[in-house]
Amino acid sequence: MTAPVRIAQLSCGADYSGVQEEINTAARSVNGEIFFPDIALKDIVRDFDKFGLEVRSPDLKLAIARAMALVEGRVDADAVFIATCFRCAEAAIVRNELRRYILEHSKLPVVSYSFTERTTSGTLLTRMEALTTIARRRALLAREVQEGITLGIDSGSSTTKAILMKDNRILGKGWMPTGEVLKSAHGVVDTALAEAGMKLSDVQAIGTTGYGRFLVGKEFKADLVQEELTVNSKGAVYLADRQHGPATVIDIGGMDNKAITVMDGIPGTFTMGGICAGASGRFLEMTAKRLGVDITELGPLAMKGMGNRVPMNSYCIVFGTQSLVNALAAGSTREDVAAAACHSVAEQVFEQQLQEVDIKEPVLMVGGTSLIEGLVHAMGELLKIKVVVPPHSQYIGAVGSALLASGFIKKDGTDAGH
Template identity: 30%
Template sequence: MIFAGIDIGSTITKVVIKQEEEIRAIIIQPTGAEHRRLAHEVIKKALNNADVTFDQIDFIVATGYGRINVPFADAQVSEITCHMRGVSWLFPNVRTVIDIGGQDCKGIKVVNGKIRNFIMNDKCAAGTGRFLEVISETLGLKLEDIGEISLRSNDPAGISKTCTIFAEQEILLRLSEGVSIEDILAGLHKALAGRIYSMVGKIKIEKDVVITGGGAKNIGLCKYLEKRIGFSMLTPPEPLITGALGASIIAQEMVTKAGEEKLAHIKKERKLEAVTFFDEAD
């Protein structure tokens, strides 16, 4: 049987098509303004990559900020639950998940594959991918380079502000004082790691710790966060897809729980909705 998970996040959209225990296709692309059209676009790409038809998908679960805008989804599940399930599938012994996304940062406490507690910062850009994006733009650097550059520092600058606006001002001040970009970036990553650590620490950080989201691809942030935590973290092969992966896993479980008659009805209703929507989108 074949299952799909689609995660429409604030900045990045991900799709995973899974057949039993095998991942058949992964799609990752920026989230646009028109979520419904985006959902149509990414599922078509995923189906093409997996070499399956829409009718062959047995169940589809949507998650993320835009989950209600996936007209052909059979169910919607919160991103907290989906991230936990995706990470647990990859790392069965996970106890703490730190997810650093584009617009929010989450900490999830996991016990025996279930959510025990969670904490989330979605009111401020500090501790998110957006913060690092703004800082890289201020310094005229590529976002994917700033983590590595920060590790070249031998004397991280003291950065007291993690609010995006005030951090920009402090960076300009440090540059005017002749502080190197390496030291400024090291100070910023150190300060950011401290903020994330303080937030996630409220739910008690325990091994195994898995870091996900775009922040997991920033080697500087990971290194400074590990220094604060006191031990190393685990990183998925592709840290952006854990929410979509978890959604596909939940889709598989929902099929198992549903009877054949109910499943046939679900697929029929989904097909009617999808045909109308796909025609409009094309």
């Protein structure tokens, strides 16, 4: 067994909120080991003064001193987990500044999180997995070219996708709404294989990602089972041909949203939101249903409307939908309502998530929702930049999986096939 990834925890309140064991469990499940950087009392006072952020909570002062010890190499770590209480303003400032400080002054991957007493290890799992993946698989994530014949399967909460690739080209695609996880996975794989004119036994390596990655990975005996944060960012820069330099990846999913900053194809910092469905693709699905159009028609419809003509005074999916219904009843056009829905989702992601990552151009929007033109337009307006949607953006996770899986092809040609 490989040595655990040593994750330094910088936190305030985790033990008193009753979530420390949840953090430890999440780390253990991905072969990570949480530890608290050990520093002397005199270092706390000195480093806190040197950092210059005048907070009052001693635990936050300690977190600052620990961050400086990591950056200055006085304590060794493979990754950093920053966690503070949700709703604490003082801690939120420290959390953001420490994340920025560590990223600017070291190569350590960082994830930050604000917890409540309801935070579970399951909620933290994907974040922890991404953290350990970046620390452990840096060489794999540096892969820029797909080789051999590989299959990528993205088992998402809303849709399941498969991509079959050969020698850096996409030969087959499969897409369907996620029903029974394994049945959907087999469905998309069969479609992709049929389009490529291949059999599963031709495939040399398989990668899986998304919510159902473990189950689907087991079913297909996958070589690579990896969370969607690293896989999607890899897929995004690959498809957008931006594998070198900085980029920001935004993926508004069916159940949660991801905002990831990337440098040379490797994620630096990321946020994953999933508390409110009003900021998800699900809200747009509901809007499309209420407007009586297919989800694929919502984007073009929104482009013809003006979102600011419709009052949206709630971010909640239930009350937000009610606002749209009220607007229709008051005579608003379907175009304006569609635009308002897109603007609402984009605004929430902008306010709640993009503030926690440092946006670097190009900004790449990926996932199924990136095909909703109105949403991409709304995001571009908020960010005041042109947002790039790479080709095949809805298959981003599957492409990333297929690309990374080719790192598992044996060079001696002894792959048994699947």
